[in-house]
Amino acid sequence: MADRLGASGIDLHIHTSFSDGKGSIEDMAGAAKRRGLALFAITDHYEESSGSQQRKVSRAGLAEYLSAVSGAGALRGVEVEIYEDGSPSISSGARAQMDLVIGGIHRLRGVVFWDDPTPVLDPRAFVESIRIVAIRAMESGLLDVLAHPTWLPEDLRPESKRLLTPDWARSLIRAASDNGVAMEASGVWRVPDEWFVRECLKQGVKISIGSDAHDPGSVGRTAYAVGLLRAAGAGPEDLFMPTPWGLGRGRS
Ligand SMILES: [Zn+2]
Ligand SMILES: [Zn+2]
Known part of the structure:
Protein backbone atom coordinates (compact mmCIF):
# COMPACT_ATOMS: atom_id res chain seq x y z
CA MET A 1 0.00 0.00 0.00
CA ALA A 2 1.23 3.48 -0.80
CA ASP A 3 2.33 5.30 2.29
CA ARG A 4 2.29 9.08 2.13
CA LEU A 5 3.98 9.18 5.52
CA GLY A 6 6.84 6.95 4.47
CA ALA A 7 6.47 5.49 7.96
CA SER A 8 5.86 1.82 7.23
CA GLY A 9 9.54 1.16 6.71
CA ILE A 10 10.65 2.52 10.08
CA ASP A 11 11.23 0.76 13.39
CA LEU A 12 13.25 2.65 15.99
CA HIS A 13 12.82 0.36 19.01
CA ILE A 14 14.22 -3.19 18.80
CA HIS A 15 15.81 -5.36 21.52
CA THR A 16 18.29 -8.20 21.07
CA SER A 17 19.98 -10.79 23.26
CA PHE A 18 22.41 -8.05 24.37
CA SER A 19 19.57 -7.31 26.82
CA ASP A 20 16.24 -9.12 27.18
CA GLY A 21 15.50 -9.83 23.49
CA LYS A 22 15.15 -13.35 22.11
CA GLY A 23 17.26 -12.91 18.99
CA SER A 24 20.85 -11.95 18.27
CA ILE A 25 21.60 -8.67 16.51
CA GLU A 26 22.02 -10.65 13.28
CA ASP A 27 18.62 -12.34 13.79
CA MET A 28 16.85 -9.05 14.42
CA ALA A 29 18.61 -7.14 11.63
CA GLY A 30 17.89 -10.05 9.28
CA ALA A 31 14.18 -9.82 10.13
CA ALA A 32 14.25 -6.05 9.54
CA LYS A 33 15.82 -6.50 6.12
CA ARG A 34 13.42 -9.30 5.12
CA ARG A 35 10.54 -7.00 6.04
CA GLY A 36 12.03 -4.29 3.84
CA LEU A 37 12.56 -1.74 6.62
CA ALA A 38 14.43 1.28 5.31
CA LEU A 39 15.39 2.56 8.76
CA PHE A 40 15.71 0.54 11.93
CA ALA A 41 17.45 0.97 15.25
CA ILE A 42 18.71 -1.57 17.76
CA THR A 43 17.92 -0.16 21.19
CA ASP A 44 18.87 -2.55 23.96
CA HIS A 45 18.37 -1.76 27.63
CA TYR A 46 21.30 0.19 28.97
CA GLU A 47 22.55 1.18 32.39
CA GLU A 48 25.85 2.95 32.89
CA SER A 49 27.00 0.39 35.48
CA SER A 50 25.75 -3.18 35.41
CA GLY A 51 24.42 -3.34 38.97
CA SER A 52 21.06 -4.72 37.89
CA GLN A 53 19.99 -8.39 37.97
CA GLN A 54 18.64 -8.21 34.44
CA ARG A 55 20.81 -8.53 31.38
CA LYS A 56 21.62 -5.09 30.02
CA VAL A 57 24.32 -3.29 28.10
CA SER A 58 26.63 -1.35 30.43
CA ARG A 59 29.39 1.15 29.81
CA ALA A 60 31.94 -1.67 29.99
CA GLY A 61 30.22 -3.54 27.14
CA LEU A 62 29.25 -0.49 25.11
CA ALA A 63 32.01 -0.57 22.49
CA GLU A 64 31.34 -4.22 21.64
CA TYR A 65 27.59 -3.58 21.47
CA LEU A 66 27.87 -0.51 19.23
CA SER A 67 30.24 -2.15 16.81
CA ALA A 68 27.89 -5.14 16.49
CA VAL A 69 24.93 -2.78 15.90
CA SER A 70 26.79 -0.76 13.26
CA GLY A 71 28.00 -3.96 11.63
CA ALA A 72 24.42 -5.15 11.21
CA GLY A 73 23.44 -1.95 9.38
CA ALA A 74 21.23 -0.66 12.20
CA LEU A 75 21.09 2.73 13.86
CA ARG A 76 22.90 2.82 17.19
CA GLY A 77 20.47 3.23 20.05
CA ARG A 95 24.99 9.33 24.79
CA ALA A 96 27.37 11.08 22.42
CA GLN A 97 28.09 7.70 20.82
CA MET A 98 24.44 7.02 19.95
CA ASP A 99 22.10 7.86 17.12
CA LEU A 100 19.22 7.86 19.57
CA VAL A 101 18.48 7.41 23.26
CA ILE A 102 15.02 6.25 24.29
CA GLY A 103 14.04 6.67 27.95
CA GLY A 104 11.39 4.57 29.64
CA ILE A 105 9.87 4.31 33.10
CA ASP A 115 3.98 -8.61 34.67
CA ASP A 116 3.52 -7.22 38.16
CA PRO A 117 -0.06 -7.24 39.47
CA THR A 118 0.90 -5.42 42.71
CA PRO A 119 -2.02 -3.20 43.72
CA VAL A 120 -1.28 0.51 43.50
CA LEU A 121 -2.65 2.05 46.69
CA ASP A 122 -2.98 5.65 45.55
CA PRO A 123 -3.50 5.67 41.77
CA ARG A 124 -3.74 9.46 41.45
CA ALA A 125 -0.50 10.02 43.33
CA PHE A 126 1.09 7.28 41.25
CA VAL A 127 0.25 8.82 37.87
CA GLU A 128 1.31 12.21 39.19
CA SER A 129 4.70 10.65 40.02
CA ILE A 130 4.94 9.32 36.49
CA ARG A 131 4.33 12.82 35.13
CA ILE A 132 6.93 14.46 37.39
CA VAL A 133 9.59 11.79 36.86
CA ALA A 134 9.11 11.75 33.08
CA ILE A 135 9.32 15.55 32.88
CA ARG A 136 12.55 15.59 34.91
CA ALA A 137 14.01 12.98 32.60
CA MET A 138 13.08 15.02 29.52
CA GLU A 139 14.69 18.08 31.11
CA SER A 140 17.97 16.18 31.60
CA GLY A 141 18.97 16.72 27.98
CA LEU A 142 19.92 13.04 27.72
CA LEU A 143 16.81 11.70 25.97
CA ASP A 144 15.69 11.84 22.36
CA VAL A 145 12.49 9.85 22.80
CA LEU A 146 10.11 9.05 25.66
CA ALA A 147 9.21 5.35 25.37
CA HIS A 148 5.64 4.02 25.47
CA PRO A 149 4.00 7.11 27.02
CA THR A 150 0.68 6.48 28.87
CA TRP A 151 1.57 2.82 29.56
CA LEU A 152 0.64 1.98 33.17
CA PRO A 153 1.24 -0.93 35.56
CA GLU A 154 -1.16 -3.83 35.24
CA ASP A 155 -3.29 -2.84 38.24
CA LEU A 156 -4.03 0.61 36.79
CA ARG A 157 -4.37 -0.24 33.12
CA PRO A 158 -8.15 -0.68 33.09
CA GLU A 159 -8.44 2.84 34.54
CA SER A 160 -5.99 4.52 32.15
CA LYS A 161 -8.62 6.71 30.51
CA ARG A 162 -9.89 8.07 33.85
CA LEU A 163 -6.46 8.50 35.48
CA LEU A 164 -4.57 10.07 32.61
CA THR A 165 -6.52 13.28 32.21
CA PRO A 166 -6.10 15.72 29.31
CA ASP A 167 -4.28 18.08 31.70
CA TRP A 168 -1.87 15.29 32.68
CA ALA A 169 -1.14 14.52 29.03
CA ARG A 170 -0.82 18.16 27.97
CA SER A 171 1.71 18.80 30.71
CA LEU A 172 3.83 15.85 29.62
CA ILE A 173 3.60 16.87 25.97
CA ARG A 174 4.50 20.48 26.79
CA ALA A 175 7.68 19.28 28.49
CA ALA A 176 8.51 17.19 25.41
CA SER A 177 7.97 20.25 23.22
CA ASP A 178 10.11 22.51 25.47
CA ASN A 179 12.97 20.00 25.55
CA GLY A 180 12.93 18.74 21.96
CA VAL A 181 12.03 15.18 23.01
CA ALA A 182 9.91 12.98 20.72
CA MET A 183 7.05 10.79 21.93
CA GLU A 184 7.00 7.16 20.92
CA ALA A 185 4.06 5.42 19.31
CA SER A 186 4.54 1.82 20.40
CA GLY A 187 3.59 -0.96 18.01
CA VAL A 188 3.55 -3.82 20.49
CA TRP A 189 2.09 -1.98 23.52
CA ARG A 190 -0.40 0.01 21.45
CA VAL A 191 0.06 3.33 23.25
CA PRO A 192 -0.58 6.23 23.26
CA ASP A 193 -4.03 6.87 21.79
CA GLU A 194 -5.02 9.06 18.86
CA TRP A 195 -5.98 12.05 21.04
CA PHE A 196 -2.49 12.06 22.56
CA VAL A 205 6.28 17.21 19.25
CA LYS A 206 7.59 14.60 16.84
CA ILE A 207 6.48 10.99 16.96
CA SER A 208 8.96 8.12 17.01
CA ILE A 209 7.77 4.84 15.55
CA GLY A 210 8.95 1.73 17.37
CA SER A 211 7.78 -1.85 17.68
CA ASP A 212 9.56 -2.61 20.98
CA ALA A 213 10.23 -6.02 19.41
CA HIS A 214 11.86 -8.60 21.68
CA ASP A 215 11.80 -11.41 19.08
CA PRO A 216 12.39 -11.51 15.30
CA GLY A 217 8.67 -12.05 14.60
CA SER A 218 7.83 -8.64 16.09
CA VAL A 219 10.40 -6.59 14.19
CA GLY A 220 8.58 -4.00 12.10
CA ARG A 221 5.32 -4.56 13.95
CA THR A 222 4.36 -0.91 13.80
CA ALA A 223 0.90 -1.01 12.19
CA TYR A 224 -0.72 0.45 15.31
CA ALA A 225 1.70 3.38 15.37
CA VAL A 226 1.45 4.09 11.66
CA GLY A 227 -2.34 3.84 11.85
CA LEU A 228 -2.39 6.43 14.64
CA LEU A 229 -0.28 8.84 12.65
CA ARG A 230 -2.48 8.46 9.57
CA ALA A 231 -5.65 8.92 11.63
CA ALA A 232 -4.17 12.06 13.20
CA GLY A 233 -3.30 13.46 9.77
CA ALA A 234 0.46 13.47 10.40
CA GLY A 235 2.91 14.23 7.60
CA PRO A 236 6.50 13.07 7.11
CA GLU A 237 7.68 16.20 8.97
CA ASP A 238 5.99 14.90 12.12
CA LEU A 239 8.17 11.80 12.28
CA PHE A 240 11.16 11.70 14.60
CA MET A 241 14.35 10.97 12.64
CA PRO A 242 17.58 10.30 14.53
CA THR A 243 20.64 12.47 13.96
CA PRO A 244 23.43 10.08 12.98
CA TRP A 245 26.18 10.24 15.60
CA GLY A 246 28.89 10.58 12.96
CA LEU A 247 27.39 13.91 11.88
CA GLY A 248 27.65 15.40 15.34
CA ARG A 249 24.77 15.99 17.66
CA GLY A 250 23.60 17.74 20.78
CA ARG A 251 21.46 20.81 21.17
CA SER A 252 24.10 23.26 22.31
ZN1 LIG B 1 10.51 0.14 27.68
ZN1 LIG C 1 11.93 -1.53 24.93
Whole structure:
Protein backbone atom coordinates (compact mmCIF):
# COMPACT_ATOMS: atom_id res chain seq x y z
CA MET A 1 0.00 0.00 0.00
CA ALA A 2 1.23 3.48 -0.80
CA ASP A 3 2.33 5.30 2.29
CA ARG A 4 2.29 9.08 2.13
CA LEU A 5 3.98 9.18 5.52
CA GLY A 6 6.84 6.95 4.47
CA ALA A 7 6.47 5.49 7.96
CA SER A 8 5.86 1.82 7.23
CA GLY A 9 9.54 1.16 6.71
CA ILE A 10 10.65 2.52 10.08
CA ASP A 11 11.23 0.76 13.39
CA LEU A 12 13.25 2.65 15.99
CA HIS A 13 12.82 0.36 19.01
CA ILE A 14 14.22 -3.19 18.80
CA HIS A 15 15.81 -5.36 21.52
CA THR A 16 18.29 -8.20 21.07
CA SER A 17 19.98 -10.79 23.26
CA PHE A 18 22.41 -8.05 24.37
CA SER A 19 19.57 -7.31 26.82
CA ASP A 20 16.24 -9.12 27.18
CA GLY A 21 15.50 -9.83 23.49
CA LYS A 22 15.15 -13.35 22.11
CA GLY A 23 17.26 -12.91 18.99
CA SER A 24 20.85 -11.95 18.27
CA ILE A 25 21.60 -8.67 16.51
CA GLU A 26 22.02 -10.65 13.28
CA ASP A 27 18.62 -12.34 13.79
CA MET A 28 16.85 -9.05 14.42
CA ALA A 29 18.61 -7.14 11.63
CA GLY A 30 17.89 -10.05 9.28
CA ALA A 31 14.18 -9.82 10.13
CA ALA A 32 14.25 -6.05 9.54
CA LYS A 33 15.82 -6.50 6.12
CA ARG A 34 13.42 -9.30 5.12
CA ARG A 35 10.54 -7.00 6.04
CA GLY A 36 12.03 -4.29 3.84
CA LEU A 37 12.56 -1.74 6.62
CA ALA A 38 14.43 1.28 5.31
CA LEU A 39 15.39 2.56 8.76
CA PHE A 40 15.71 0.54 11.93
CA ALA A 41 17.45 0.97 15.25
CA ILE A 42 18.71 -1.57 17.76
CA THR A 43 17.92 -0.16 21.19
CA ASP A 44 18.87 -2.55 23.96
CA HIS A 45 18.37 -1.76 27.63
CA TYR A 46 21.30 0.19 28.97
CA GLU A 47 22.55 1.18 32.39
CA GLU A 48 25.85 2.95 32.89
CA SER A 49 27.00 0.39 35.48
CA SER A 50 25.75 -3.18 35.41
CA GLY A 51 24.42 -3.34 38.97
CA SER A 52 21.06 -4.72 37.89
CA GLN A 53 19.99 -8.39 37.97
CA GLN A 54 18.64 -8.21 34.44
CA ARG A 55 20.81 -8.53 31.38
CA LYS A 56 21.62 -5.09 30.02
CA VAL A 57 24.32 -3.29 28.10
CA SER A 58 26.63 -1.35 30.43
CA ARG A 59 29.39 1.15 29.81
CA ALA A 60 31.94 -1.67 29.99
CA GLY A 61 30.22 -3.54 27.14
CA LEU A 62 29.25 -0.49 25.11
CA ALA A 63 32.01 -0.57 22.49
CA GLU A 64 31.34 -4.22 21.64
CA TYR A 65 27.59 -3.58 21.47
CA LEU A 66 27.87 -0.51 19.23
CA SER A 67 30.24 -2.15 16.81
CA ALA A 68 27.89 -5.14 16.49
CA VAL A 69 24.93 -2.78 15.90
CA SER A 70 26.79 -0.76 13.26
CA GLY A 71 28.00 -3.96 11.63
CA ALA A 72 24.42 -5.15 11.21
CA GLY A 73 23.44 -1.95 9.38
CA ALA A 74 21.23 -0.66 12.20
CA LEU A 75 21.09 2.73 13.86
CA ARG A 76 22.90 2.82 17.19
CA GLY A 77 20.47 3.23 20.05
CA VAL A 78 19.74 2.26 23.61
CA GLU A 79 16.70 2.30 25.87
CA VAL A 80 17.66 3.70 29.25
CA GLU A 81 15.91 3.50 32.60
CA ILE A 82 14.30 6.59 34.02
CA TYR A 83 15.02 6.26 37.72
CA GLU A 84 12.67 7.38 40.51
CA ASP A 85 14.45 10.74 40.77
CA GLY A 86 13.99 11.36 37.05
CA SER A 87 17.60 10.77 36.07
CA PRO A 88 18.23 8.61 32.99
CA SER A 89 20.65 5.67 33.30
CA ILE A 90 23.18 7.09 30.83
CA SER A 91 25.99 9.64 30.91
CA SER A 92 26.45 12.37 28.34
CA GLY A 93 29.67 10.66 27.24
CA ALA A 94 27.86 7.43 26.37
CA ARG A 95 24.99 9.33 24.79
CA ALA A 96 27.37 11.08 22.42
CA GLN A 97 28.09 7.70 20.82
CA MET A 98 24.44 7.02 19.95
CA ASP A 99 22.10 7.86 17.12
CA LEU A 100 19.22 7.86 19.57
CA VAL A 101 18.48 7.41 23.26
CA ILE A 102 15.02 6.25 24.29
CA GLY A 103 14.04 6.67 27.95
CA GLY A 104 11.39 4.57 29.64
CA ILE A 105 9.87 4.31 33.10
CA HIS A 106 9.74 0.59 33.89
CA ARG A 107 9.55 0.70 37.68
CA LEU A 108 8.24 3.29 40.10
CA ARG A 109 7.42 3.23 43.83
CA GLY A 110 8.27 -0.47 43.95
CA VAL A 111 5.82 -1.38 41.16
CA VAL A 112 7.12 -2.85 37.92
CA PHE A 113 5.16 -1.82 34.81
CA TRP A 114 5.20 -5.30 33.22
CA ASP A 115 3.98 -8.61 34.67
CA ASP A 116 3.52 -7.22 38.16
CA PRO A 117 -0.06 -7.24 39.47
CA THR A 118 0.90 -5.42 42.71
CA PRO A 119 -2.02 -3.20 43.72
CA VAL A 120 -1.28 0.51 43.50
CA LEU A 121 -2.65 2.05 46.69
CA ASP A 122 -2.98 5.65 45.55
CA PRO A 123 -3.50 5.67 41.77
CA ARG A 124 -3.74 9.46 41.45
CA ALA A 125 -0.50 10.02 43.33
CA PHE A 126 1.09 7.28 41.25
CA VAL A 127 0.25 8.82 37.87
CA GLU A 128 1.31 12.21 39.19
CA SER A 129 4.70 10.65 40.02
CA ILE A 130 4.94 9.32 36.49
CA ARG A 131 4.33 12.82 35.13
CA ILE A 132 6.93 14.46 37.39
CA VAL A 133 9.59 11.79 36.86
CA ALA A 134 9.11 11.75 33.08
CA ILE A 135 9.32 15.55 32.88
CA ARG A 136 12.55 15.59 34.91
CA ALA A 137 14.01 12.98 32.60
CA MET A 138 13.08 15.02 29.52
CA GLU A 139 14.69 18.08 31.11
CA SER A 140 17.97 16.18 31.60
CA GLY A 141 18.97 16.72 27.98
CA LEU A 142 19.92 13.04 27.72
CA LEU A 143 16.81 11.70 25.97
CA ASP A 144 15.69 11.84 22.36
CA VAL A 145 12.49 9.85 22.80
CA LEU A 146 10.11 9.05 25.66
CA ALA A 147 9.21 5.35 25.37
CA HIS A 148 5.64 4.02 25.47
CA PRO A 149 4.00 7.11 27.02
CA THR A 150 0.68 6.48 28.87
CA TRP A 151 1.57 2.82 29.56
CA LEU A 152 0.64 1.98 33.17
CA PRO A 153 1.24 -0.93 35.56
CA GLU A 154 -1.16 -3.83 35.24
CA ASP A 155 -3.29 -2.84 38.24
CA LEU A 156 -4.03 0.61 36.79
CA ARG A 157 -4.37 -0.24 33.12
CA PRO A 158 -8.15 -0.68 33.09
CA GLU A 159 -8.44 2.84 34.54
CA SER A 160 -5.99 4.52 32.15
CA LYS A 161 -8.62 6.71 30.51
CA ARG A 162 -9.89 8.07 33.85
CA LEU A 163 -6.46 8.50 35.48
CA LEU A 164 -4.57 10.07 32.61
CA THR A 165 -6.52 13.28 32.21
CA PRO A 166 -6.10 15.72 29.31
CA ASP A 167 -4.28 18.08 31.70
CA TRP A 168 -1.87 15.29 32.68
CA ALA A 169 -1.14 14.52 29.03
CA ARG A 170 -0.82 18.16 27.97
CA SER A 171 1.71 18.80 30.71
CA LEU A 172 3.83 15.85 29.62
CA ILE A 173 3.60 16.87 25.97
CA ARG A 174 4.50 20.48 26.79
CA ALA A 175 7.68 19.28 28.49
CA ALA A 176 8.51 17.19 25.41
CA SER A 177 7.97 20.25 23.22
CA ASP A 178 10.11 22.51 25.47
CA ASN A 179 12.97 20.00 25.55
CA GLY A 180 12.93 18.74 21.96
CA VAL A 181 12.03 15.18 23.01
CA ALA A 182 9.91 12.98 20.72
CA MET A 183 7.05 10.79 21.93
CA GLU A 184 7.00 7.16 20.92
CA ALA A 185 4.06 5.42 19.31
CA SER A 186 4.54 1.82 20.40
CA GLY A 187 3.59 -0.96 18.01
CA VAL A 188 3.55 -3.82 20.49
CA TRP A 189 2.09 -1.98 23.52
CA ARG A 190 -0.40 0.01 21.45
CA VAL A 191 0.06 3.33 23.25
CA PRO A 192 -0.58 6.23 23.26
CA ASP A 193 -4.03 6.87 21.79
CA GLU A 194 -5.02 9.06 18.86
CA TRP A 195 -5.98 12.05 21.04
CA PHE A 196 -2.49 12.06 22.56
CA VAL A 197 -0.84 11.97 19.13
CA ARG A 198 -3.03 14.84 17.89
CA GLU A 199 -2.01 16.87 20.93
CA CYS A 200 1.67 16.11 20.19
CA LEU A 201 1.26 17.35 16.62
CA LYS A 202 -0.45 20.51 17.88
CA GLN A 203 2.46 21.24 20.21
CA GLY A 204 5.11 20.43 17.58
CA VAL A 205 6.28 17.21 19.25
CA LYS A 206 7.59 14.60 16.84
CA ILE A 207 6.48 10.99 16.96
CA SER A 208 8.96 8.12 17.01
CA ILE A 209 7.77 4.84 15.55
CA GLY A 210 8.95 1.73 17.37
CA SER A 211 7.78 -1.85 17.68
CA ASP A 212 9.56 -2.61 20.98
CA ALA A 213 10.23 -6.02 19.41
CA HIS A 214 11.86 -8.60 21.68
CA ASP A 215 11.80 -11.41 19.08
CA PRO A 216 12.39 -11.51 15.30
CA GLY A 217 8.67 -12.05 14.60
CA SER A 218 7.83 -8.64 16.09
CA VAL A 219 10.40 -6.59 14.19
CA GLY A 220 8.58 -4.00 12.10
CA ARG A 221 5.32 -4.56 13.95
CA THR A 222 4.36 -0.91 13.80
CA ALA A 223 0.90 -1.01 12.19
CA TYR A 224 -0.72 0.45 15.31
CA ALA A 225 1.70 3.38 15.37
CA VAL A 226 1.45 4.09 11.66
CA GLY A 227 -2.34 3.84 11.85
CA LEU A 228 -2.39 6.43 14.64
CA LEU A 229 -0.28 8.84 12.65
CA ARG A 230 -2.48 8.46 9.57
CA ALA A 231 -5.65 8.92 11.63
CA ALA A 232 -4.17 12.06 13.20
CA GLY A 233 -3.30 13.46 9.77
CA ALA A 234 0.46 13.47 10.40
CA GLY A 235 2.91 14.23 7.60
CA PRO A 236 6.50 13.07 7.11
CA GLU A 237 7.68 16.20 8.97
CA ASP A 238 5.99 14.90 12.12
CA LEU A 239 8.17 11.80 12.28
CA PHE A 240 11.16 11.70 14.60
CA MET A 241 14.35 10.97 12.64
CA PRO A 242 17.58 10.30 14.53
CA THR A 243 20.64 12.47 13.96
CA PRO A 244 23.43 10.08 12.98
CA TRP A 245 26.18 10.24 15.60
CA GLY A 246 28.89 10.58 12.96
CA LEU A 247 27.39 13.91 11.88
CA GLY A 248 27.65 15.40 15.34
CA ARG A 249 24.77 15.99 17.66
CA GLY A 250 23.60 17.74 20.78
CA ARG A 251 21.46 20.81 21.17
CA SER A 252 24.10 23.26 22.31
ZN1 LIG B 1 10.51 0.14 27.68
ZN1 LIG C 1 11.93 -1.53 24.93
